[in-house]
Amino acid sequence: MLKMKDELQKVKSADAVLITSDCLGTGNEELGKILMKSFLNTLWDHKPKPGKILFINRGVMLTTEGSEVLETLELLEKEGVEIFSCGTCLAFYGIKDKLRIGKITNMPYIVDSLLSAARVVTI
Numbered sequence: 001m002l003k004m005k006d007e008l009q010k011v012k013s014a015d016a017v018l019i020t021s022d023c024l025g026t027g028n029e030e031l032g033k034i035l036m037k038s039f040l041n042t043l044w045d046h047k048p049k050p051g052k053i054l055f056i057n058r059g060v061m062l063t064t065e066g067s068e069v070l071e072t073l074e075l076l077e078k079e080g081v082e083i084f085s086c087g088t089c090l091a092f093y094g095i096k097d098k099l100r101i102g103k104i105t106n107m108p109y110i111v112d113s114l115l116s117a118a119r120v121v122t123i
Contacts, residue, residue, distance in 0.1 A: 012080050015050040016117035017043070018110075019059035022067075024123060036062070039123065040072045049081050051117070054110055055102075056086040059123075064090070065098040073101045086110065 023032025024039050040062075043049070053076065055063050062069050063085045077083055083102030090096040090104060114120050 012051045013048040014118035016052045016054060016113055016120050017050045018114065018120055018122045019053060019055045019062065020122065021058045022061040023058075033068070036123075037069055037072075040069050040076075044072050044075050044079070049076065049079055050121070052082045052084065052113055053102075054084050054086075054105070054113060056089055056110065058089075058093075060085045060089045060093065060095070060099075063099060063101045064095045065100050067100070070100055077101060084109070084113070 019036075021032070022036060023029055024035035025032050053073075061067060063073065063083065067073075073083060084105040085099060085102055087096070087104040087106055090099060096104070
């Protein structure tokens, strides 16, 4: 019975989440960081989970050393959510070597993931 429950918890959707910033919303940056952390924590609690989370532009800051959401992203990854960071973005910010969660990807993969997803949620 426990194995079945574990399998149900790992069920993920064909949805993709595209995260474009390290803040959620516009306005106060401190509030935006709090909201992003809350969004990701709530996403971890949600069932089903998205199949993929794609990080571009300043969103890649969330997958690198020093990010306050690494623990939540690790939990999502353990639940089967695939995590990808834009390699061009990581290189632009000079943080490619600081990636701590997920895989580095490129724009063709990002475009394919977005166009083949059942739904895309952009944050």
